[in-house]
Amino acid sequence: MIDPRILRDEPDRVRAAQAKRGLSADVVDRALAADTARRTAILAFEAKRGEQKSLGALIPKASPEEKQDLLARTKTLAAEVKEAEAARGAAEDEWTEILKSIPNLADEATPPGGEDDFVVLEHVGTPRDFAAEGFEPRDHIELGQILGAIDLERGAKVSGSRFYFLTGVGAQLELALVNMAMDQARGAGFTQVIAPSLVRPRAMEGTGFLGQAADDVYRIEGEDLYLVGTSEVPMAAYHSDEILDEATLPKRYAAFSPCFRKEAGSHGKDTKGIIRVHWFDKVEMFVYTTLEESYAEHERLLAWEKEFLDKLELAYRVIDVAAGDLGLSAIRKFDCEAWIPTQGKYRELTSTSNCTEFQARRLDIRSRAEGGTRPAATLNGTLTAITRTIVAILETHQLPDGSVRVPEALRPYLGGLDVLEPV
């Protein structure tokens, strides 16, 4: 939810933000009208309610005759109060609903436009030249099979398409990556968390995943519970309805959880392998801080993501995602995309978003300082999404015989193993 005061005082800023995302600005006028209607309704209700209260206070000490008269008056008044209260409630609901549908205002620096209008910020490392090395790289599917690391056939047999088993060194690789990510995070002062991956509607809604993204969310039948697509969801809701002392900020969490995505509408895309799956595990950084600090924190999250990719010796680029592709909550988003040799392109491995106060307003997360309370700012960033990280490692560090060199930083987490050998 955006700041209602910005909407009221600077509607043009909101209109411009809508345009930057390629969305209609009609919603701004509807929101303004709803705000006026809401305040009128509040005034009407409070006047009635005040009258009811003052009359009601007279009743206990009134004489019998006066009492009859008062009761008659308050009786009709009670009905009016009820009516005014209902009208106020309806007006407030209408207003919140419209307000909630407005996406966060993209940062000034965010490139305008849609999915393809991203700006490349930098390239790190050089994609490996397999032609120069004189062999054709195998894709991660083949490598996974050779190494006994990924079992796609049985994944499909047991769970369906876009499922897999990680076996042998594949399973070891996941645990190693998780531990390496957690160690890095702990070293940087993060609190490690294992988060629940089933959440109530409030958490899902509050993080902005029940709007246009609802199609991608799994719901448990008859349970009013959702499977999260990222631990951003439980971690944002973690401090919901709380007031955090600003002296305790930033609060940094590194959360491990499985992630579930329906991948509705992506039929035909990445149908093979484990690039796009219905379930994967992830270590996610999540930070609560102040609005002013959020911008610098966003850069820090990006730096920690890069540090992790650097340790895995991957070639990647960092993009500044365009406004239309930000999702509901973010004002700015950086994606780190690793080079996938057999695809000949960069694919998203990690992503970090600054959601400013947007999620905090919805989830009622405030901070307290000298001047009073205000909404906190939330940010998130991937440390490692296991499946795509494995794809990048296998393909990037493969050797002609189908074995895979283990990046040095990862070796301690694999018991010193320096090469994954075919089984």
Place this chain on the structure above:
RNA sequence: GGAGGCGUCGCCUAGUCCGGUCUAUGGCGCCCGCCUGCUAAGCGGGUUUGGGGCUACAACCCCAUCGAGGGUUCAAAUCCCUCCGCCUCCGCCA
């Protein structure tokens, strides 16, 4: 899954049976002031959150807020219903 108990403004707590100055009690903590070589003690005052009005987004005034949402009533912390959470016991279970 079954049975029972509980949820009050940071923490603890009175009030709930028997609805009405509850405009929510008291203590602790915290903040301001007085007193004071310093500190402590003592004394006085303040201390939920959200919204609205008016405005300098101050002060002030108003409305809501006793886990959440409904209901009964002229009137609900108090009575009724539903939900959520916590605790105890039984059953089951990794």
